[in-house]
Amino acid sequence: MRIIAICLIMFVGLAFMKAVWYFTYPKETALALFNKNVLGLFTMPADFNKLLTKPWTIITQMFVHDNIWKVFANMLWLWSFGYILQDLTGTKKIIPLFIYGSLAGALAFSLAYNLIPSLKPLLPFAVTMGASAGVMAVVIATTMVSPGYRLFPMIRGGIPLWVLTVV
Numbered sequence: 001m002r003i004i005a006i007c008l009i010m011f012v013g014l015a016f017m018k019a020v021w022y023f024t025y026p027k028e029t030a031l032a033l034f035n036k037n038v039l040g041l042f043t044m045p046a047d048f049n050k051l052l053t054k055p056w057t058i059i060t061q062m063f064v065h066d067n068i069w070k071v072f073a074n075m076l077w078l079w080s081f082g083y084i085l086q087d088l089t090g091t092k093k094i095i096p097l098f099i100y101g102s103l104a105g106a107l108a109f110s111l112a113y114n115l116i117p118s119l120k121p122l123l124p125f126a127v128t129m130g131a132s133a134g135v136m137a138v139v140i141a142t143t144m145v146s147p148g149y150r151l152f153p154m155i156r157g158g159i160p161l162w163v164l165t166v167v
Contacts, residue, residue: 003063003082003098004075007131010063011071014039039066039129044106046113046126062102064129074131078138084149084161085142094138101137108133139165 021034044061045051051058065071082094109128113119119126142149143165150158 003095003131003134004078006063007065007071007075010042011065011068014042014064014066039064040127043127043129044109046110046128047123048110048114050124051110058103058106061106061127061129062099062131062134065131066129070130070132074135078131078135081135081139081142085138085145088142088145088149093141097137097141098131098134102131102134104137105133 017038018031018034021038022030024030025033041054042057042060042064044057045054065074078098085094085097106128109126113123113126143161147160147162149161151161151164152158
């Protein structure tokens with residue numbers, strides 16, 4: 001619940017600031033200025049040189065969302081699979097698992113943009129944000145702990161957890 005609360009507070013705070021930017025600046029430039037001056041402080045750049053100027057973004061990128069549907073889907077998956085994992089293993093594993101999964105996703109993102117030749121032209125503009133990597137770490141860990149766990153057992157024996165993870 002702490003991770004969900006942090007992500008939602010960040011989302012609402014950034015949405016409020018975006019609204020302020022729309023009232024402060026001309027309609028044509030408000031979004032670009034918001035993305036550069038505010039959102040850019042929290043999103044992690046793929047370029048290692050830019051990352052050295054904003055090292056805190058390694059942590060902040062995992063809590064920032066700019067789309068209502070992304071934050072809704074990520075928090076729904078985190079809540080449902082986190083609840084199952086908490087029920088199976090206890091409460092002390094979810095936060096470290098989320099953070100390590102998010103850091104691994106950020107590292108994979110940076111390495112991909114720096115090592116894959118077809119992505120190199122996009123390197124100066126590439127940024128990452130969102131809880132997707134951390135949420136997927138929780139989902140995969142939950143499935144690894146109990147792949148036979150069944151959801152909705154009243155409906156023909158239920159849906160195995162591994163099927164939902166694959167979907």
